[in-house]
Amino acid sequence: MNGLEQFGQDPWWIIAIKVLLVFVVCVVLTLFNIWWERKVVARMQHRIGPNRHGPFGLLQSLADGVKLALKEDLTPEKADKIVFVTAPILACVPAFVTFSVIPFGPEVNLFGVRTPLQLTDMPVAVLFVMAIASIGIYGIVLGGWASGSTYSLLGGLRSSAQMISYEVSMGLALVTVFLMAGSLSTSQIVAAQEDWWFGALLLPSFLIYCISMVGETNRAPFDLPEAEGELVGGFHTEYSSLKFALFFLAEYINMATVSALATTLFLGGWRAPLGLGTLWAGANEGYWPVLWFFLKMFFFIWIFIWLRGTLPRLRYDQFMSLGWKILLPASLAWIVVVAVIKMAAIEGGFSPNWVLFGFGLAVTAVVVLGFLNRLPEKEAQVSTPTGGFPTPALPQGGAVRGAAQPLVFGPPPTANGVRILPSPEEAK
Amino acid sequence: MSFVILAAVTVIAALGLLFARKPVHAALSLAVVMIGLAMIYATLEAPFLFAVQIVVYTGAILMLFLFVIMLVGVDTSDTLKETIAGQKVLATLLGVGLGATLIAGVGQASIATMRGLSSANEGGNVQRLADLLFSRYVIAFEATSALLITAAIGAMVLAHRERIDPKQSQTDLAQKRVADYAKSGKHLGPLPPPGTFARHNSNDTPALLPDGSQSTRSVPAILAGGRTDEGEDA
Numbered sequence: 001m002n003g004l005e006q007f008g009q010d011p012w013w014i015i016a017i018k019v020l021l022v023f024v025v026c027v028v029l030t031l032f033n034i035w036w037e038r039k040v041v042a043r044m045q046h047r048i049g050p051n052r053h054g055p056f057g058l059l060q061s062l063a064d065g066v067k068l069a070l071k072e073d074l075t076p077e078k079a080d081k082i083v084f085v086t087a088p089i090l091a092c093v094p095a096f097v098t099f100s101v102i103p104f105g106p107e108v109n110l111f112g113v114r115t116p117l118q119l120t121d122m123p124v125a126v127l128f129v130m131a132i133a134s135i136g137i138y139g140i141v142l143g144g145w146a147s148g149s150t151y152s153l154l155g156g157l158r159s160s161a162q163m164i165s166y167e168v169s170m171g172l173a174l175v176t177v178f179l180m181a182g183s184l185s186t187s188q189i190v191a192a193q194e195d196w197w198f199g200a201l202l203l204p205s206f207l208i209y210c211i212s213m214v215g216e217t218n219r220a221p222f223d224l225p226e227a228e229g230e231l232v233g234g235f236h237t238e239y240s241s242l243k244f245a246l247f248f249l250a251e252y253i254n255m256a257t258v259s260a261l262a263t264t265l266f267l268g269g270w271r272a273p274l275g276l277g278t279l280w281a282g283a284n285e286g287y288w289p290v291l292w293f294f295l296k297m298f299f300f301i302w303i304f305i306w307l308r309g310t311l312p313r314l315r316y317d318q319f320m321s322l323g324w325k326i327l328l329p330a331s332l333a334w335i336v337v338v339a340v341i342k343m344a345a346i347e348g349g350f351s352p353n354w355v356l357f358g359f360g361l362a363v364t365a366v367v368v369l370g371f372l373n374r375l376p377e378k379e380a381q382v383s384t385p386t387g388g389f390p391t392p393a394l395p396q397g398g399a400v401r402g403a404a405q406p407l408v409f410g411p412p413p414t415a416n417g418v419r420i421l422p423s424p425e426e427a428k
Numbered sequence: 429m430s431f432v433i434l435a436a437v438t439v440i441a442a443l444g445l446l447f448a449r450k451p452v453h454a455a456l457s458l459a460v461v462m463i464g465l466a467m468i469y470a471t472l473e474a475p476f477l478f479a480v481q482i483v484v485y486t487g488a489i490l491m492l493f494l495f496v497i498m499l500v501g502v503d504t505s506d507t508l509k510e511t512i513a514g515q516k517v518l519a520t521l522l523g524v525g526l527g528a529t530l531i532a533g534v535g536q537a538s539i540a541t542m543r544g545l546s547s548a549n550e551g552g553n554v555q556r557l558a559d560l561l562f563s564r565y566v567i568a569f570e571a572t573s574a575l576l577i578t579a580a581i582g583a584m585v586l587a588h589r590e591r592i593d594p595k596q597s598q599t600d601l602a603q604k605r606v607a608d609y610a611k612s613g614k615h616l617g618p619l620p621p622p623g624t625f626a627r628h629n630s631n632d633t634p635a636l637l638p639d640g641s642q643s644t645r646s647v648p649a650i651l652a653g654g655r656t657d658e659g660e661d662a
Contacts, residue, residue: 080450080452083452083453083456122475123475123476123552123553123554124475124476124478124479124553124554127476127479127480127483128479130479130483130487131466131478131479131482131483131486131487132482134482134483134486134487134488134491135463135482135486135487137487137491138459138486138491141491141494141498142452142456145452145494145498153498156498157495157498157499160491160494160495161495164487164488164491167487183554184554
């Protein structure tokens, strides 16, 4: 069976197992990602990170989750009770629902039944993800509003403005994928990437999607809704205990969702990477594709963590102008280019793949080089030892008096471990 | 069956829209109505309309409503005072009239089996919609988009205001602060937060200066209760 007919044929207990699997995968992924993020960021900052609970500290997030659940659940006096309670649920449920159309693998044998490793698919699966994600924004906005606190309200407003803006460029980046695949269903899009990944064919779209997925999930360097220095905690300032945990869960599942979607749409989904499928026929069959899928997904999540460990937060106006003035027109122009090349290929009877690849690479190279050219050159720091307002003059004889002698590496230690250092005269 | 459930949810949410006191609750009920409609589209084999209904109405338009309501006021509720004379009477009359017409009309309709769905969706719902939109209805489609763009540009033109003086950059502001300091000795850096070096750190406890005196500038003017002295420390 091929195409969409293979969905909707499962017996009820297979569907129940798949639903359970999606739920478990989402929750376990969240626990793992939190641990992984803390570990990687710790490495980047020359720390060790969580290492107490379980092997390599793997159970740290579980312990934190239990701690969160046992904390006191506060509801502010000025809060709008019903909306305040609904908001975290509204943020969390859509996050789980979007995972139902992500293909983890091809048709497999699940307890004796041939079934695709995907809960369901529909002709508009990718649009469905966008639609459900836009319901998830309500949770954040309403949580910010219902708390009855200024910080929360500002965080909620920022977050909704940000997510709407970046949803536009995200949606436009996906249009070229639909153009090339000729379908909106996730399993068909994966099938269309048998020869060429869309990440290579549509490089500009891929990059625009990658930027906007960071904006869409409120992650650093676009984490303005929860800018600690300005808004305390942003929309979840007033939330505690399990309600806060739900928001936290939703954020991490959303991160996994956009990574899984990027894998599906641009990196060939569950297909084996780097032409492994041509060398080893079994790589794209059975349960192996699950491994490739998760490897690719963790690649994106690692990029999320890397960005967080590296980049400072953007200013709000810069962030908005990046979304509306750069990403949006760029994706529109790229859609026109792709449509023209595809139409010319159909009329002229040639394959558009190499043309698109070359064109996309050239455009990306020009943009990256132009950006590098615009970076201000690092000027040597000019010191003004004479002093002037408002810097006082430096003391005579340089900045520091009594500084240590320059470090000298002497001869290797002798057999008994004693190192014979050269005298100052010898060092000179 | 699914229609009965969805219809019940949608009607209850629509009633909530009418009777909710707070504007935000009304907007939320409207969101539920929209999602209910989208679900009904999905059960009627129109998956594209289902997704678009949620993306456009719930995701974009209602979010905009919510945005405006939240910005205008968090706790404002509608006043029940009439602003147009006779509005209540007219609205009731027209509402009853519309309801009577609808009931009479729908009551006379007889519902047969659906026809033409499979031929309309042949080759995929999305593909058939695209075929129609970009061939038979292409003029109407383009005219609609032109209308929408005109409306958007019109709104921008109406809301636009020319800037008279150039915008001050961070460099300009920093230079101005230093110049002020050189001229009048106005403090360069950020103000001390309340409670610095003091025994309490509540917002209305002034910070202590190095000589032990209190800095009134560290307390927000509102909390200081009118003690808004410009720049001088006690």
